[in-house]
Amino acid sequence: MTTPTAQQIPGVYHRRIGDILVTAVSDGYLDGTIDVMRNVDHDKAREVLKAAFRPARRTSVNTFLIHSGGRTAIVDTGSGNYLQPTAGFVQRNLAAGGIDPISIDTVLLTHMHPDHSAGLTDMSNGQLLFSNAELVMHENEQAYWFDDGEMSKVDERARALYFQAGREQVEPYRKRMRLFRDGEVFPGVTAVPSHGHTPGHTAYLIASGNDQLMIWGDTVHVPEVQTAFPEAGMAFDTDLAAAAASRKRMFDRVSADGILIAGMHLHFPAFSRLARQGDAYRLYPEAWVHGMDAP
Numbered sequence: 001m002t003t004p005t006a007q008q009i010p011g012v013y014h015r016r017i018g019d020i021l022v023t024a025v026s027d028g029y030l031d032g033t034i035d036v037m038r039n040v041d042h043d044k045a046r047e048v049l050k051a052a053f054r055p056a057r058r059t060s061v062n063t064f065l066i067h068s069g070g071r072t073a074i075v076d077t078g079s080g081n082y083l084q085p086t087a088g089f090v091q092r093n094l095a096a097g098g099i100d101p102i103s104i105d106t107v108l109l110t111h112m113h114p115d116h117s118a119g120l121t122d123m124s125n126g127q128l129l130f131s132n133a134e135l136v137m138h139e140n141e142q143a144y145w146f147d148d149g150e151m152s153k154v155d156e157r158a159r160a161l162y163f164q165a166g167r168e169q170v171e172p173y174r175k176r177m178r179l180f181r182d183g184e185v186f187p188g189v190t191a192v193p194s195h196g197h198t199p200g201h202t203a204y205l206i207a208s209g210n211d212q213l214m215i216w217g218d219t220v221h222v223p224e225v226q227t228a229f230p231e232a233g234m235a236f237d238t239d240l241a242a243a244a245a246s247r248k249r250m251f252d253r254v255s256a257d258g259i260l261i262a263g264m265h266l267h268f269p270a271f272s273r274l275a276r277q278g279d280a281y282r283l284y285p286e287a288w289v290h291g292m293d294a295p
Helices: 042-051 090-096 114-120 139-145 156-176 223-228 240-257
Strands: 012-017 020-032 057-068 071-075 106-108 134-138 177-180 183-186 189-193 202-208 211-215 260-262 272-277 280-285
Touching: 012 090, 012 202, 012 211, 020 090, 020 114, 020 202, 042 223, 057 202, 106 183, 114 156, 134 139, 134 156, 139 156, 139 177, 156 177, 211 240, 223 280, 240 272
Parallel strands: 071 106, 106 134, 134 177, 211 260
Antiparallel strands: 012 020, 020 057, 057 071, 183 189, 189 202, 202 211, 260 272, 272 280
16 A cells, blocks of 8 residues: 655646736645734634634745746745745755756845745855845835844834845845836836835736736734734834724725736635625635636
């Protein structure tokens, strides 16, 4: 009798947006507690998760490849070998999907938090994991995380986890870094600044023909709770009020316009729609399809 492997099937999923192919690549997940949530009653948050058959806070970590105009970008890089052992699988899943990191010419960062930028560089030896890529992000990110004055204002954990680690991850790319304020940042991809979670947190709108996809970054971390309570934020939001305002603007935009969304912490493969329900919202994950040519 053969013993089945305990390893799951690789987390790679394709979705066409007009002539652009977007590929969701799972980095895994991170487990935590509701205690890090702010501006929401924790008991109510637990009730929402329980009702969704998710009694704990399990946070998916996703990245997205964009194949457009003969070029390939990746939006965020996952957590590398820096966080929990249940994450850090981007490189493994790229290989399983037949994608060589050398073919990726652009890394678009939503922001410099370790579950987004730690996959830039192998933290054990300093090796670039996207050796042919230009690093592209909002100018506020570089300015904030490399500011010694800002770093001096936070506690030791935040200095190590966000400022110091972020600098180590990004530093090898400094000679091939491009900063933006807004506008088109890659063929068919427009930056949508959505500041608050971090000073330069940015979503990316992909458009081709009549199709659109909003990769909204960290608009939410706990989807079930934050769609039910849009004011709910996280302890690691740089500016809690600004993050909530950006989240509400994003919710209004994608729900009013019916825009397909994806996010770094929506449950894999993340492609979903958002609908308004009174003062709250509800996510509707898109049905899986076979074949990358499916809508």
